[in-house]
Amino acid sequence: MLPxxxxxxxxxxxxxxxxxxxxxKLAGESWMRVVVDLNRCQAYAQCCYAAPERFVLRxxxxxxxxxxxxxxxRAAVDRxxxxxxxxxxxxxxxDAPTERPA
Amino acid sequence: MRDGTIVIAGASLAGLxxxxxxxxxxxxxxxxxxxxxxxxxxxxxxLSKHVLTGEIPPGATTLPxxxxxxxxxxxxxxxxxxxxxxxxxxLADGGRVAFDRLLIATGARxxxxxxxxxxxxxxxxxxxxxxxATALAAGLAARPGRVLILGAGFIGCEAASSIRALGLPVTxxxxxxxxxxxxxxxxIGGFVxxxxxxxxxxxxxxxxxxxxxxxxxxxxxxLEGGGTIEADLVVVALGAVxxxxxxxxxxxxxxxxxxxxxxxxxxxxxxxxxxxxxxxxGDVARFPHPLYGNRPVALEHWGNAVAQAAxxxxxxxxxxDSVEPYGExxxxxxxxFGLNIKSxxxxxxxxAVAIVQGSPRTGRFLAVYGRAGRTVAAVSVNAGRWxxxxxxxxxxxxxxxxxxxGADQPRPEPMxxxxxxxxxx
Ligand SMILES: Cc1cc2nc3c(=O)[nH]c(=O)nc-3n(C[C@H](O)[C@H](O)[C@H](O)COP(=O)(O)OP(=O)(O)OC[C@H]3O[C@@H](n4cnc5c(N)ncnc54)[C@H](O)[C@@H]3O)c2cc1C
Ligand code: SF4
Numbered sequence: 001m002l003p004x005x006x007x008x009x010x011x012x013x014x015x016x017x018x019x020x021x022x023x024x025k026l027a028g029e030s031w032m033r034v035v036v037d038l039n040r041c042q043a044y045a046q047c048c049y050a051a052p053e054r055f056v057l058r059x060x061x062x063x064x065x066x067x068x069x070x071x072x073x074r075a076a077v078d079r080x081x082x083x084x085x086x087x088x089x090x091x092x093x094x095d096a097p098t099e100r101p102a
Numbered sequence: 103m104r105d106g107t108i109v110i111a112g113a114s115l116a117g118l119x120x121x122x123x124x125x126x127x128x129x130x131x132x133x134x135x136x137x138x139x140x141x142x143x144x145x146x147x148x149l150s151k152h153v154l155t156g157e158i159p160p161g162a163t164t165l166p167x168x169x170x171x172x173x174x175x176x177x178x179x180x181x182x183x184x185x186x187x188x189x190x191x192x193l194a195d196g197g198r199v200a201f202d203r204l205l206i207a208t209g210a211r212x213x214x215x216x217x218x219x220x221x222x223x224x225x226x227x228x229x230x231x232x233x234x235a236t237a238l239a240a241g242l243a244a245r246p247g248r249v250l251i252l253g254a255g256f257i258g259c260e261a262a263s264s265i266r267a268l269g270l271p272v273t274x275x276x277x278x279x280x281x282x283x284x285x286x287x288x289x290i291g292g293f294v295x296x297x298x299x300x301x302x303x304x305x306x307x308x309x310x311x312x313x314x315x316x317x318x319x320x321x322x323x324x325l326e327g328g329g330t331i332e333a334d335l336v337v338v339a340l341g342a343v344x345x346x347x348x349x350x351x352x353x354x355x356x357x358x359x360x361x362x363x364x365x366x367x368x369x370x371x372x373x374x375x376x377x378x379x380x381x382x383x384g385d386v387a388r389f390p391h392p393l394y395g396n397r398p399v400a401l402e403h404w405g406n407a408v409a410q411a412a413x414x415x416x417x418x419x420x421x422x423d424s425v426e427p428y429g430e431x432x433x434x435x436x437x438x439f440g441l442n443i444k445s446x447x448x449x450x451x452x453x454a455v456a457i458v459q460g461s462p463r464t465g466r467f468l469a470v471y472g473r474a475g476r477t478v479a480a481v482s483v484n485a486g487r488w489x490x491x492x493x494x495x496x497x498x499x500x501x502x503x504x505x506x507x508g509a510d511q512p513r514p515e516p517m518x519x520x521x522x523x524x525x526x527x
Contacts, residue, residue, distance in 0.1 A: 033166035035145055039405045039433045039444070042487050059440040060466065060484040064152060067145065068162035092166030 031068040032077055033092040038063065040088040047080035047089060055080055104419060105131040109191055109199050111181045112207035112345075113137025115145070115165065116384025116407040120205050122167050123415035133173040134199055136191060138180035141232055142168045147404060149235040150257050151437060154264035160236045181208070184352040186377065202379065203418050206349075206361060206369060207411065209385040210342035210402060215252070215314065224319035226336045229257055241335050242268060249273070250323055250333035252311055254281035256436045258339030259294065263438035265337075266301050273304040273331055275311050275323070280520065285445075286481055288520025289455050290469055293462045293483070297439040306331075342402055344386050354380075360388030360400035365427025367414035381418055383410040392429040393497060394448055394478070403434040431497060435486075444486045447471070447479030447496040455519035456503040459488050468492070471519055472502025 034054070036047075043061035047054075054066040054077060069077055074093065081089045108124060110117045113135045121135055137143075144163040152158040176193065183192040190200045212228035215221035225246070227238045242249070242265060249265050251258045254276035262274050278284065280291030281298060298305050310326040314336060322330045346356035354377065355362040355370045361382045363369050367389070368376035384407035390396035409430040417425045436443045452471035460467035468488045471479040476499040480492035495504035503514050 031162075033164055033168070035166055037405070037408075038147070038435045043442070059442065061442045061486055062437040062440070064157070066162070067148065067158060068164070090166050092169055094169060 030071045030094050032071060032074065032094075034065060034067050034069060034077065035090050036063060036065055037088045037090070040086050041084075042086055042088075044085050046083035046085060050079035050083045051076035103202070104128050106202035107132040107134065107200065108203045108205065108418065109134045109136060109201035110205045110207060111136050111191060112209055112384070112386070113139065113175070113177060114143050114207065114209055114384070114407075115404065116207035116209065116386075116411040117205070118143040118165055118167055118171070118411075119408045120207060120383055120411035120415050121171055121173055123412040124419065125172060127415060127419050129415075129419055131202075133171075134176060134201075135171075135173050136176045136179055136181050136193065136199065138178070138194075139231060139233070140178040142175065142177065144232055146230070149232065150229055150260040151264060153235045154239060154242065154261060155267050156239065160232045160239070163232065181348055184349055184354075184380075186352045186354075186380070189379065204380045205411070205414055205418065206380065206382040206386060207384045207407075208345035208348070209407075210344045212338065213340045213343050215338045215340070217313065220314040220320075221338070223314060223316050225316070225334055226314060226320050226338060228338050229261060230342070238337065242270065246270065246333070246335035248331070248333040249335045249337065250275065250311075250331055251337045251339055252276075252323075253339035253341065254278065254291075254305070254307070255284060255339060255341060256282065256438075258337065259298070260436060260438045261337050261339060262298065262303050263301070266303055266439075271304070272302075273306060273333065274298065275306045275309050275325070275331070277308060277310045278522070279307055281305070281307075283520060284522055285449060286443075286519075287449065287452070287455055287471075289517060290481060290483070291520070294439070294441065294443075297441060301439050342385070344388075344400065346386065360398075361386050362388050362398065364422075365390060365392065365429070366417040366422035366425050367410065367428060368417070368422055376422070381414040383407065383414040389428060391432075391448070392427050393431065393499075399432075399448065399450075401432055403432060405433045406430060431493060441465075442484050442486060443481065444489050445479065445481045446489060446493055447477075449479040449481070449519065449521060452478055452519050452521055454502065454516040456514035456516040458503055458505060458514045460485050470495075470503050470514075472516065475502055476500070477502045477504045 045057050054069045143165045180194040181191045190198050212230040248271045251274045254274050262272050265272050280288035281294050282291040311323045312326050313324040315322050322332045343358040344360045349356045363382045367381045369380040369382050388398050388400040391399045413428045449471045452473045454472040458470050466484045468482045468485050477495045482489040
């Protein structure tokens with residue numbers, strides 16, 4: 001989604017759509033899951049400085065973010081989570097195993 | 103009660119956040135999440151925004167929290183019925199899941215085009231699910247000659263914005279005098295209409311489409327009173343209906359407007375009595391709002407799904423008497439045509455609106471809505487940081503308009519908000 005979307009390694013969408021929820025990995029790749037509470041977000045843009053490839057402000061105050069950044073971006077995304085003054089960003093790092101129906 | 107079996111019907115935002123809250127509050131029993139969609143819970147707001155523009159692939163919207171949740175997932179498996187006395191769900195795969203407590207979080211679906219034969223024409227879309235967005239994006243990739251959007255509510259307007267951003271010709275038709283009139287009134291809606299037109303959208307207000315025509319694929323729409331619009335892709339954005347059909351026969355107070363519940367999120371039976379052990383949250387729930395005279399409301403807000411699901415989880419674990427009546431201040435956002443629109447409170451029934459900060463001329467302003475002299479809602483347009491100051495006045499029902507007398511601001515002049523007299527379509 002963000003400017004370098006095409007360059008960002010494998011297509012997170014495709015992988016996520018075909019994998020069951022207990023599988024976060026495909027051929028050694030994994031993605032974080034990010035959601036921003038945009039009621040809470042005040043467009044302070046701290047996340048955009050911390051992880052400019054994954055968070056951008058558009059217009060005056062529309063935050064656009066990558067909901068599935070590659071795991072290799074973990075440090076930057078964690079910085080964004082910490083930097084947000086209203087704690088609006090939530091991230092899950094790797095899909096952990098879940099119970100499966102018998 | 104922190105053990106036994108809890109079943110959640112509906113595997114989306116409210117279902118996931120409810121399940122997480124149950125675990126976070128110490129529920130150690132068996133947790134089963136039943137969802138009719140094949141996908142694990144994902145986020146819908148991006149679908150009409152950055153998914154349609156192609157910036158976010160549909161599959162990238164899976165919500166955080168899915169991976170860590172300790173639950174049994176029954177995805178791609180609709181619940182077909184509720185056996186209230188036998189305390190079990192009937193599933194489409196023939197299975198039966200017994201529960202001690204149930205959370206109903208089956209949300210809403212797009213209201214279909216009323217003529218089924220026309221709705222089946224190729225090129226006619228609705229937008230509610232990830233699969234809808236995928237299909238619509240594929241239709242847009244074929245570069246239709248014109249896209250026609252039926253309905254200028256939030257989803258119709260956001261779709262119009264995204265599709266214009268792709269450079270495609272777009273017409274929006276709505277019988278109301280302004281876009282977003284049902285939620286924001288025609289004063290603020292009129293401002294948005296100006297932005298839509300500036301972006302090149304053909305905005306037809308006060309107009310109604312009566313028929314969609316074409317053989318196999320849609321070709322044109324017929325307007326009331328004569329006239330047609332040629333279009334080879336149509337987005338039907340006529341609002342939502344609640345997914346309560348599967349509860350038929352269970353004796354609950356449920357219809358297309360929602361499943362009634364009380365302040366502890368307990369589902370109500372047809373006589374209005376709370377049903378032990380059965381709870382509801384999210385878009386499907388119709389609940390008495392304590393800030394608005396306990397008027398029953400059913401919201402379609404992301405924030406409500408999150409907060410109400412957490413509330414229901416506490417009531418499920420600690421008992422309905424241990425929680426305050428659910429009274430989260432309604433809040434939502436929308437982004438379209440470069441505008442970030444945020445809202446607090448409920449505008450429904452407001453009899454006045456006043457621009458209290460900024461001005462539509464500068465493209466940044468905050469409008470407050472009043473009802474019988476009290477402040478009931480506030481809406482910011484590209485001015486989100488001004489909004490939190492109005493939370494207190496809305497909660498308190500402060501005199502309208504509140505917070506006057508800013509040194510550099512003229513006295514606000516209240517005017518009629520241009521909201522529909524009855525509930526918005
Ligand atoms: C395109 C779009 C854009 C939006 N943008 C915004 C926004 O900008 N801001 C905002 O505040 N809100 C927005 N919303 C609203 C927000 O997404 C909803 O309020 C939220 O999704 C409600 O969550 P929910 O879990 O209650 O219901 P839903 O998300 O509707 O989920 C209900 C789930 O239950 C499933 N289900 C239904 N019947 C059954 C059955 N019988 N058995 C099993 N499963 C069943 C459904 O298929 C669905 O997966 C938007 C919604 C859409 C569609
Ligand atoms: S840092 Fe937080 S408040 Fe600021 S833009 Fe990012 S999410 Fe929004």
